[in-house]
Amino acid sequence: MLAVRSATVTVDTGASERTLLQGITAELSAPRTAVLGLNGSGKSTFLRLFNGLSPLTSGEVTVHGVSISEHLSAVRSRVGMLFSDPGAQLVMPTGVEDVELSLQHIKGKEARRAAALEALAERGVEHRAFDSVYNLSGGEKQLTALAAVLAVNPKVLLLDEPTTLLDLKNRLRLFDLLDTLPQQQVVSTHDLDLAATCDEAIVIHEGRLLAQGPAASVLADYQRWCATDFPTLPEPAGPGRPDGSRA
Structure with a gap:
């Protein structure tokens, strides 16, 4: 299981600090989880929490019970990542x-x-x-x-926008390939067909966790929000709000 507890990620831009993720708590135990969100929502930053490429400002991330902050090398030996390019x-x-x-x-x-x-x-x-x-x-x-x-x-496979550069033939080939792999998979994607193959899905919006649950249900909500508007989340406790510069 992958677990995130009150995870916040901020970066120093020189002139100010920008919050990319704020106060996210989630557990990912499904064989394949989709991470959904608009451009700049923070979904790639969230994905990279699990191999330490998004350094925490505060909070905790564990992979199969092992803390990233305490045992980064051990975690990275268990986690593989396929980048968008x-x-x-x-x-x-x-x-x-x-x-x-x-x-x-x-x-x-x-x-x-x-x-x-x-x-x-x-x-x-x-x-x-x-x-x-x-x-x-x-x-x-x-x-x-x-x-x-x-x-x-690796025990866990992270995939960041894996279908972005693929034609239809290779896209379908990837779908079939992922079904054969034993690794727990976490997939950041805009591809709703790929998301529909997942067991669970989460939505990251403005750097915060908006929804998590069975993929079919979360996908339906996400498509509705994209067509209308996203729910307004309560203001988080503490300083700073995520802004539009997130990855």
Whole structure:
């Protein structure tokens, strides 16, 4: 289970502080949870709480009972993340080298290469293993990045806007792939079809938790709010309100 207790994230802009998330408390235990929200709502910031990429100003985040603030390295070994632009996380010249980078715990160059090729084969992109990552399609980049993330067998998979750069064929392929993975998944998305495949959903609005529950029910509320207006939340206790600059 993933848990957030009174999580607040603020950043110093130089001229002032901006609050990206404020006072969020939630527990995520479903196999797949969608994180919904308008642009700038704070949903990506929320997602990144679970691997420490959104440093807490106050509050607590735990992954399977382990506190991020106390055991960040241990948590990161359990949590994998696929970014919205998979090309940005491919840092080696070729796909096989990028996966090998995730497999440094395997001793021996030949054994590491074999494991990397197997990981790419599991994602269906072994035929592009030795091609430049710059020559891969959007879908191939994503599958290669996912192979690198999954090569270390994380317990939790975070996905930030995973369908944004995909054509219809690769989008449907991703849906099928996610159904085969054993990891608990948390998906930040604007893709309501992807959200509908989730077990639960939450809505982040203006940096605060607006709704959480079964995906079908939350999706219906979210679509209605987008068509009309979002509920007004009570003013939070304490200084500062989230503003429009959130990620």
